[in-house]
Amino acid sequence: MTLNTTIDLKAAKALGPLPPQHPVVRVDKVGVLLVNLGTPDATDVKSMRRYLREFLSDKRVIEWPRALWLPILHGIVLNTRPKKSGAAYDLIWNKERNESPLRTFTRAQSEKLAMSLADHDHVVVDWAMRYGNPSMESVVQKMLAAGCQRIVMFPLYPQYSATTTATVNDKFFEALMKLRFQPAVRTVPSYQDEPVYIEALARSIEKHLAALDFEPEVVIASYHGIPQSYFKRGDPYPCHCWKTTRLLRERLGWDEKKLIGCFQSRFGPEEWMQPYTDMTVEKLAKEGVKSIAVFNPGFVSDCLETLEEIAGEAGEIFHHAGGKNFTHIPCLNDSEEGMAVIETLVRRELSGWV
Numbered sequence: 001m002t003l004n005t006t007i008d009l010k011a012a013k014a015l016g017p018l019p020p021q022h023p024v025v026r027v028d029k030v031g032v033l034l035v036n037l038g039t040p041d042a043t044d045v046k047s048m049r050r051y052l053r054e055f056l057s058d059k060r061v062i063e064w065p066r067a068l069w070l071p072i073l074h075g076i077v078l079n080t081r082p083k084k085s086g087a088a089y090d091l092i093w094n095k096e097r098n099e100s101p102l103r104t105f106t107r108a109q110s111e112k113l114a115m116s117l118a119d120h121d122h123v124v125v126d127w128a129m130r131y132g133n134p135s136m137e138s139v140v141q142k143m144l145a146a147g148c149q150r151i152v153m154f155p156l157y158p159q160y161s162a163t164t165t166a167t168v169n170d171k172f173f174e175a176l177m178k179l180r181f182q183p184a185v186r187t188v189p190s191y192q193d194e195p196v197y198i199e200a201l202a203r204s205i206e207k208h209l210a211a212l213d214f215e216p217e218v219v220i221a222s223y224h225g226i227p228q229s230y231f232k233r234g235d236p237y238p239c240h241c242w243k244t245t246r247l248l249r250e251r252l253g254w255d256e257k258k259l260i261g262c263f264q265s266r267f268g269p270e271e272w273m274q275p276y277t278d279m280t281v282e283k284l285a286k287e288g289v290k291s292i293a294v295f296n297p298g299f300v301s302d303c304l305e306t307l308e309e310i311a312g313e314a315g316e317i318f319h320h321a322g323g324k325n326f327t328h329i330p331c332l333n334d335s336e337e338g339m340a341v342i343e344t345l346v347r348r349e350l351s352g353w354v
């Protein structure tokens, strides 16, 4: 299908010959752009510092006054954290592809989505990262060159937060700001309560638990945290997390003791949303709970925060405190259930365009 033509040739001829430098612009394709948080290119200190500098300079992520934060970032954080984070990434790095798991999964999601949308031969699917590579700007340019004059941009965060969804949107629009001939765009909204998402989570939990040789007494839904002050100033993220957990409880037929919601990944001295995952895991073990499962509904793909902090560290905390059986349920990643979520939401947002 041809959606449009670049110029009305008849009208253009009436104006006289076209300027020789007039660019040829292709406009017959629709782009679907999947975007996740980002990731360092390598685990060495230099690559880690470059990545963390970009990430932690984002005003949507660290809301502290710049005059206070930038000296701390450049004087302390970027001198200490790159080595520590690099060592953590080393533990989970995809050595075969020499990249982080987040990049591997995001690429796989994009490739699988492209295959399932193959019935629309004018749809182009690609992926980008908010921080690091491939950059949003480079992929927007690539899509324009391929003829996408309409783009559906999908921030891969089920629950909305200014620290994630909004900053991805900002970066996308920043890339568009530089264009004379902008594409028409749609952004995919958060989907904390979409039935297809709740169903996918429930099935992946059921499948994982059915394969275990123990039954967890408690299952923890662990979301990335945000500082409490962000919530108090209007970020709806915690409400979205609580809603996802409640709907899952209803779907699984579990009560508030069996499925609990927690927040992980504190950063800096402020109070973050509670209960904290690490403290909860420790408390449960000390109270005599022997078997638990943890999963991460807020992460579309497994990454540092799920593989190292939960599957690794939280498991250790549980065992040290007297727990016996710990299991981490993988994220939806590029599983059949996970792809059903992405494809359903993308097809909905493409309506009228394909």
Ligand SMILES: C=CC1=C(C)c2cc3[nH]c(cc4nc(cc5[nH]c(cc1n2)c(C)c5CCC(=O)O)C(CCC(=O)O)=C4C)c(C)c3C=C
Pocket: 037, 038, 039, 040, 052, 061, 062, 081, 085, 088, 100, 102, 157, 161, 163, 164, 224, 225, 226, 227, 237, 265, 267, 298, 299, 302, 303, 304, 305
């Ligand atoms: C104030 C700091 C941070 C806020 C707020 C925050 C929110 C937030 N983050 C995610 C998802 C991810 N975060 C990841 C890593 C990560 N996050 C922070 C800080 C904040 N995040 C840091 C410092 C790091 C880096 C970890 C380190 O270097 O030690 C990742 C993992 C990326 C990967 O490549 O594996 C994800 C994903 C969400 C969903 C969120 C708020 C809703």
Ligand SMILES: [Fe+2]
Pocket: 224, 265
């Ligand atoms: Fe984070």
Ligand SMILES: [Fe+2]
Pocket: 265, 304, 305, 309
């Ligand atoms: Fe972490």
